[in-house]
Amino acid sequence: QADPAITELQPWMRYLGEGVDARPYGHPSEHEAHVVRRNVEWLTADPVSSVNFTPLHELDGIITPNGLCFERHHAGIAEVDPAQHRLMINGLVDTPLVFTMADLMRFPRVNRVHFLECAANSGMEWAGAQLNGCQYTHGMIHNVMYTGVPLRLLLEEAGVKTGGKWLLAEGADASAMTRSIPMEKALDDCLVAFKMNGEALRPEQGYPVRLVVPGWEGNMWVKWLRRLEVGDQPWEHREETSKYTDLLDNGRARKWTWEMDAKSVITNPSPQAPITHGRGPLVITGVAWSGRGTVPRVDVTTDGGVTWHEARMSGPSMDKSMHRFYYEMDWDGAPLLLQSRAMDSTGYVQPTKDMLRQVRGENSIYHNNGIQTWAVNANGEAENVEIS
């Protein structure tokens, strides 16, 4: 039978489409309307102080489109007028300074691709498999090219005094988000960024300016950045004491767990992206990242970890950036137990969830980088499971 998609004249083949004035700022095809950030409503008291999730299973390559980068706010999206925005540097500096956005644009700027992962990514999975979809289990991450001024240049402009060992970054939203950052990191690779993937930051990502703290937990990447204070001690504010500390089994908690451990996840197939084509060629793909460097290698298993295969890395491999991997196979229709295992440039191998629980217990919430398992049945449907 001839394919009507070929034999019938489709409307778009016959009639004129919209002109160049119709979409001055483009948007995705209406057929992609399901590709959106999603919230898990029962997680928090109010969407004003909550999180939504990047649809990783709908994306490929390593760059996250700006409109799909997960959001986490503590007092809603601040709608900042860039003309009224100021960045202040004060504290243990030779000259306290105020910059306008125009001032910031006159410093030398650089371009860097980095992942931003919330420390709570996969946090709901500490006690066991709970959410069906890599969007929910792993979607508190995005990977973007930032354009910004090296933080070092701004600090040098103010002149950090000898005792200046710590930096407090503060946001301009109604939560006035603060985090303490050691000066060594501030002078190393942090950026004060105003562009993402070439365009201005989105309001929900800190427009007009945010801090970029490569490889470190997302909460430190202060959005709507308005102030940098240099001090001789950490501030131990709410986000770095009562939150973003890792409570261990013995009731004591790790603090300053800034670096994100190496991690990976298979994005396809996954619960939201089942196999629909039956037997034959199957593309298994996913992403991997490490806060300590690059990810030169990812292994994939289809039998729950009895046998592993080295996956094919594809696309640029950059420091503290997301990496894309593929493993192609012929699917025979038998059930699969899929896992991926990242190995970063320091030799760190992504642990299993049980290995993490042995060291940290089940109350940690943050920094769950354990290996994810999807059980694919004979119909191609995938489920979030844990295995022995």
Add this chain to the structure above:
Amino acid sequence: PAHADENTADTAPMEGNSDAAAGTDVVQAAADALEATGTQLSREGGFGLGRRALEAEVAAWDIDIRPDGTGLPEGSGDVWTGEEVWVENCAMCHGDFGEAVGRWPVIAGGWDTLDRKDPVKTVGSYWPYLSTVYDYIHRAMPFGNAQSLEPDQVYALTAYILYLNNVVEDDFELSRDTFLDVEMPNADGFFPDDRAEAELAQWRTEPCMENCKDAVEITMRARVLDVTPEGEADAVETAAEAPAEAVSATDMATDGNATELEVAEAEAETPREDTVAVEAVPAEEVAALDPELVASGEKLFRQCQACHAVGEGADNKVGPQLNGVVGRTAGSVDGFRYSSALEDANAEGLIWNHETLAAYLEDPRGYMPGTKMSFRGLRDTADRDAIIAFLASHGQ
């Protein structure tokens, strides 16, 4: 504030720089890294950009408090004054005794739970520094009305929270002078990141590739809990039903700290349908709605959204949902626990019309003494008119 005379600085542990990317152009990677740090872009003597911050400007923004008390303003407050401020500004979310309403953070209790399943992390059980309490209240609370409290009120609230947590007696007064006398119960409960020793070394091994285990069994399935949101259409329903089953679900690391059982209860209290008998909006008010005024009211309504929902599917939050509020009897939304002031107004048959709403919005506590609404009020007549027009546009 950045500097104290007593310098007992902790120092930041830092990992060594990671190895250059294996298999990539090492020279290019090194050049990129140099550029990223800005070292190759520095200019001797600086760029001469920006201007000196004035003292008044630094003072206006430099509100942070440090563990040693650096940054604390003059002032003081006692436990009982703190209770009054708490009831007016905090109790609607955090509960009268810090036990929390719905999924809002629990402030008191939870002692001796940190090493158990589902620990309750409160100021008393978990927070290591008192300075953090003062800093955060002033910085971000009340939710949706940040930096609105005076130093004496913040001291009083901090004292009340300590009292709720059995850290001080009821005759305690907190001030800059007594601040450092307070010992937080979990002050010694934290230690710096030790993953390098505790984990990294043992996990840097060559991974197994073949015959890694004898057998594999599925030990747990996510669908047993069934808490995953599905399509947009049934998302609300899923959210409402899910938590009741998710009793072993891990506490999410966001502001909502309630256990899932509490969540389920909170959801159960929330009506899913608007069962309020809404009185008809007077025709002239509907006819008089000016689209521009409604639009400007919608923007102004942002300051109300932390507590009130309006529009399709609006539920009660900290405050009642506001669909059809213009024209309905005060204190009449089903399933919302009103203050006795609003209950009295309801009994007396007070109708929310333009006049009464305007008076309430101008000065909530002046017009309705005893209301739980912590809103400071709208001084500007035009702002009040705009918000009322916006609310009137949501008749049902």
